[in-house]
Amino acid sequence: MYNILVVDDEPLICKGLAGLLNTSGLGIGQIITATSGEEALDYIRMENIDLLITDIQMGEMSGIELMHQAKIVKPWVQAIIISAHETFQYAQMAIRLGARDYLIKPLNSEQFLDSVRSVLLKMDKPLPRTEEALSAGHEDFRMDEPMPEYIEPLNLLLTETVEHPDEPYPKEEYYHSFGVVGPYFSVIKVKLALVDGEGKSLYSDKDIKLFQYASLNIIKELVDQEWNAQVFYATDRSINLIVQWSEEEYAEQHVGRINQLEMIGRSMHHHIAKYLKMECTVGISQILKGMQFLNVLSRQADKAMMWSGEHGDYHVFYYGDFSWHNYAQDPNAEELTTQSNRIVEQAKTYIEENYSQKGLTIHEVAKRNHVSPNYLSYLFKKITGSNLWEYVVKLRMEESRSLLLHTDLRRYEIAERVGYESPEHFSKIFKKYYGVSPSDLKK
Known part of the structure; x- marks a missing residue:
C-alpha cells in the first residue's frame, strides 16, 4: 500500500484528485492533501510518503522547489508534476530532477490515473538488468564485462598525478574518446560490504562478481x-563514477550541484540495500573544473569514505562536510566528536533564534553550518536523539500552546508568529502534535 501526497494551492483540485485516487482501485494506503509547498514539506518530513503529486506554480514555493526539497529529505520519493503551462523549460527541469511525468491542466482523469498507476507499478519492481543478474544463478550464465576496454584507462585517469595542473591537460583528446569531456567533474565511489571487520571475504569470487555486476547496473539505471x-x-x-557537466549544464543554477550529488548517492545506497540486501558506503568529491584534477577528486572521494569508521550507521559521505583545513593531519575520534558537537550546538542556536521564520528549511540551517542537509540531520539525530525537523516543530508547538493559553491572540495571529503560512496548516500540525485542535485546547 502506497501513501500519496497531493499538493495544489487550489483546495478543490486537491479534493478532486484525492477523490479520483480513492476510487481508482489502486493499491493506495493514505492520501494526504496540502495547499502549499511549506505544508507539503511538513508531511514529507513527518509521514511515510511514496509519491508526490504537485502543481508547479504555488505561492512562495514552486513545485520544482518542493520536489527538490523533498528529494533532499527522501531521495527515493517519486514525483509527478502538474502544470497549467506546457513550458519546455519547466518540463526539462522537472524531468532532470527525477519527475516521472509532467501533466498539463486541465487533467484528463484516465491519463492522470494511468500516470499514477505506471509510477506505482515500477516502485517495487527490481531494475531490469539487476533482476536478470540476480536470477541468473545457473551454470551457463555468462556476465559480459561492461565496457572492458574503458576500465583500465578510466582508472588510470583517476590515479595519474599531473605535474602541472595549472596548464591544459595533455591527454584531454585521448580521454574524449572514452566519453570524458567535462569540463566540470566530480568523482563518486561506491564500496560494497564484501568483507567483514577483519577484512575477510564474506562471499565466493563468483558471488562477488555477481554483486558487482548487479550493483553497477543498479547505479547505471539510476544515473542514466x-x-x-x-x-x-x-x-x-x-x-567508480566520473560525473561531468558541460559549461551550459553547469551554468544552470536552479538547484545545488552538491545536493544533487548527495541525492544520487543516497538513492544508490537505498536501491542497493533494497534489491541486493547489501550495505555499501558512498564517497563523494567536490566539483572542480578541468580533467587534470580528476586524481584530486578521486582522493577526496576516498578520504570522505574514511569517516565511515567513525559513523558506522551513516553511509553517504561528502568530502566538503569535514573541515579538513582545520587539522594538520586527519582528526582523531575526540576531535571529530568535538567538531560534531559544535555543528549541532550551532544548529540548535540558529533554530531557536529562527524557528518562527516562514519557509525555514533544513537546507538553510545546514548552509549556516557549512555542511550538507543530510549530514546535519544525521549528526543532530545522533547527538540529540531527536529528528532536526521534529525539534523545529517542538519549539513552534510549545510557543503556540503558550500563546493560546496566555494571550488573546487569534489562531491566524499565532500561526503567523510561529512560522506557519496559513492557520489551516498550523491547525493540522497542532492537532497532530497535541491530539486536540487549537480551539479545543483554548476552551
Missing part, C-alpha cells in the same frame, strides 16, 4: 536517467 556519467569497476572491487 538524469546524469552524464561514466560508471565502471574500480581496481579494488568498488565502483
